[in-house]
Amino acid sequence: xxxxxxxxxxxxAEKCQLCPIRDLVLFADLKQDDxxxxxxxxxxxxxxxxAILYEQKDKIDFVYTIRSGLVKLVRYLPNGSYRxxxxxxxxxxxxxxxxxxxxxxxxxxxxxxTSVCRIPVKxxxxxxxxxxxxxxxxxxxxxKVQSDADIWLAxxxxxxxxxxxxxxxxxxxxDEVDEAFFLPTREDIGALLAITPETASxxxxxxxxxxxLTTKKNVAKINxxxxxxxxxx
Amino acid sequence: xxxxxxxxxxxxAEKCQLCPIRDLVLFADLKQDDxxxxxxxxxxxxxxxxAILYEQKDKIDFVYTIRSGLVKLVRYLPNGSYRxxxxxxxxxxxxxxxxxxxxxxxxxxxxxxTSVCRIPVKxxxxxxxxxxxxxxxxxxxxxKVQSDADIWLAxxxxxxxxxxxxxxxxxxxxDEVDEAFFLPTREDIGALLAITPETASxxxxxxxxxxxLTTKKNVAKINxxxxxxxxxx
DNA sequence: CGGATCGTTGACAGGTATCAATGCTGGTGG
DNA sequence: CCACCAGCATTGATACCTGTCAACGATCCG
Numbered sequence: 194x195x196x197x198x199x200x201x202x203x204x205x206a207e208k209c210q211l212c213p214i215r216d217l218v219l220f221a222d223l224k225q226d227d228x229x230x231x232x233x234x235x236x237x238x239x240x241x242x243x244a245i246l247y248e249q250k251d252k253i254d255f256v257y258t259i260r261s262g263l264v265k266l267v268r269y270l271p272n273g274s275y276r277x278x279x280x281x282x283x284x285x286x287x288x289x290x291x292x293x294x295x296x297x298x299x300x301x302x303x304x305x306x307t308s309v310c311r312i313p314v315k316x317x318x319x320x321x322x323x324x325x326x327x328x329x330x331x332x333x334x335x336x337k338v339q340s341d342a343d344i345w346l347a348x349x350x351x352x353x354x355x356x357x358x359x360x361x362x363x364x365x366x367x368d369e370v371d372e373a374f375f376l377p378t379r380e381d382i383g384a385l386l387a388i389t390p391e392t393a394s395x396x397x398x399x400x401x402x403x404x405x406l407t408t409k410k411n412v413a414k415i416n417x418x419x420x421x422x423x424x425x426x
Numbered sequence: 427x428x429x430x431x432x433x434x435x436x437x438x439a440e441k442c443q444l445c446p447i448r449d450l451v452l453f454a455d456l457k458q459d460d461x462x463x464x465x466x467x468x469x470x471x472x473x474x475x476x477a478i479l480y481e482q483k484d485k486i487d488f489v490y491t492i493r494s495g496l497v498k499l500v501r502y503l504p505n506g507s508y509r510x511x512x513x514x515x516x517x518x519x520x521x522x523x524x525x526x527x528x529x530x531x532x533x534x535x536x537x538x539x540t541s542v543c544r545i546p547v548k549x550x551x552x553x554x555x556x557x558x559x560x561x562x563x564x565x566x567x568x569x570k571v572q573s574d575a576d577i578w579l580a581x582x583x584x585x586x587x588x589x590x591x592x593x594x595x596x597x598x599x600x601d602e603v604d605e606a607f608f609l610p611t612r613e614d615i616g617a618l619l620a621i622t623p624e625t626a627s628x629x630x631x632x633x634x635x636x637x638x639l640t641t642k643k644n645v646a647k648i649n650x651x652x653x654x655x656x657x658x659x
Numbered sequence: 660c661g662g663a664t665c666g667t668t669g670a671c672a673g674g675t676a677t678c679a680a681t682g683c684t685g686g687t688g689g
Numbered sequence: 690c691c692a693c694c695a696g697c698a699t700t701g702a703t704a705c706c707t708g709t710c711a712a713c714g715a716t717c718c719g
Contacts (some may be wrong), residue, residue, distance in 0.1 A: 223699080266577070268580045272581075276579065276580050276584060278576050278579050278580065279649075289572075290572060290573075292565065293562070293565040293569050295569060298573055298576055299576070300570065305456035315619055321557075321561075325555075328528070328554075332525065332526040334524055335565075335568035335569075335571075335572075336523050336526050336528060336568075337532065338493075338568075338571070338572050338575075339522075339523060339568075339572070339575070340523075340531055340577070342571075342572065342575035342576075342578075343501070343511050343531055343532070345575075345579065346509065346511050346512075346575070346578065346579065346583070347501045347503075347509050347511065350579070350583040350620055351509060352620075353706075353707095354707070357708095368517050371648055378664095378665070378666090379665075379666065379667090380665085387452050387584040387709090388707075389707075389708055389709080390665090390666085391666095391667085391668090391707090391708075391709080391710095392706090392707060392708075394665095394666055394667060394668085395667080395668080395707095397666090397667095398666080398667060398668085410716095441693085464692060552662070586674075586675095588672080588674095606693095611696095611697070611698090612697075612698065612699090613697080621675075621676090622675075622676055622677080623697090623698085624675090624676075624677080624678095624699085625674090625675060625676075626698090627697090627698055627699055627700085628675095628699080628700080630698090630699095631698080643684095
């Protein structure tokens with residue numbers, strides 16, 4: 194089993210204000226005084242690839258800000274296979290559904306080395322009662338869940354397998370050409386796109402042969418021919 | 427073009443309190459005094475099948491509570507076809523993304539006769555500033571968007587076409603056997619499940635021949651054999 | 660070195676898209 | 690009133706795509 198390493202724990206007032214990615218995260222709009230309202234400790238974790246962040250049955254006391262890395266939200270199916278519902282990246286909030294007291298809707302599993310901040314739900318509730326400064330960011334995050342889900346449905350669940358794989362590569366590469374990005378296993382690509390790992394492998398291999406994609410272990414780059422490919426379906 | 431009929435307009439304090447489906451809608455938790463905070467009029471509309479509730483480019487001044495009927499959220503594709511991202515039913519809130527000032531993410535089109543209440547975003551913002559009574563319902567609705575999207579992804583975008591159509595029928599029938607429900611056109615079923623209208627038609631016709639489904643115009647019923655079918659894939 | 664895991668590739672069957680033709684139904688206008 | 694038309698549903702023939710089952714290669718690790 195992949196270990197989870199706890200880097201540090203602190204009271205919010207001390208370090209969250211200095212967070213280098215604070216403008217990306219939930220606390221972006223907080224004022225200096227607000228940080229004194231964070232009574233419960235916020236911990237930073239390092240997850241290795243394969244580590245479980247939370248499971249559907251877990252107690253729902255925390256939400257997690259992704260500082261870096263990549264987390265998959267997974268739903269297991271009766272037949273033992275699984276479907277990846279969404280991917281979370283830097284600045285995303287994992288377990289946001291915990292904020293209204295419902296159970297986690299998925300399992301959250303790191304698929305590459307990932308760093309997260311674990312935020313007690315009670316901190317968020319308390320802040321929300323005492324200041325209005327959290328509301329905008331919270332709503333923005335809920336909306337991002339919706340727009341991510343919509344993009345998923347519109348881009349990654351329709352059309353041919355080749356089209357979907359190409360779209361996924363663009364998504365993983367943040368639409369940037371010649372930038373290195375993490376390429377998931379063929380099984381995960383299959384679970385992301387609702388295709389079999391074999392089909393995923395065939396298409397990735399074909400892209401590599403065609404020079405659209407270069408890989409080195411888990412790291413891949415696309416070039417701008419990939420963009421053209423998608424136009425042609 | 428299908429007409430939109432405005433039934434009535436009123437100030438919230440007068441009628442929203444008496445709304446027969448109030449426990450289902452956004453204002454479920456409001457107290458008597460809160461209704462006096464609704465300054466802008468709330469209108470009730472009747473939409474005929476095919477009528478457009480809003481379009482992606484529209485000004486985003488309103489959200490809409492679905493009182494009855496069925497609304498599809500649609501994204502058009504470059505090639506002129508479309509994909510249905512989600513269906514909204516009684517109690518759902520259409521255009522919720524308007525609440526944080528972003529543009530509508532889809533087109534919203536009635537697919538059967540539908541009744542909605544049009545609520546100015548400013549009313550919601552004002553209520554939200556003055557009372558905390560709206561917050562729970564708002565969060566619950568955001569979360570419903572997420573869980574609906576997840577169900578969509580897990581149930582309606584994977585597996586064989588036959589499986590997906592069966593799942594959709596169950597969804598449309600609210601998992602209830604022998605209850606009449608609205609059956610969309612084959613084109614809409616295709617856009618819902620990412621299959622072609624021909625495939626949708628073939629499967630529906632096959633279900634009818636097998637006695638799993640009975641139809642009369644747009645109205646259909648399933649029986650409990652349909653449930654068993656899904657188990658068998 | 661051997662075993663485990665993952666990726667690649669092949670052969671084949673079955674499913675789905677595509678293109679095309681034909682029914683069916685409701686509405687419109689002569 | 691009836692004929693026609695438009696839109697939708699159904700069905701057929703065919704080609705292509707993808708899933709399935711299976712074998713083999715590559716890499717990592719103990």
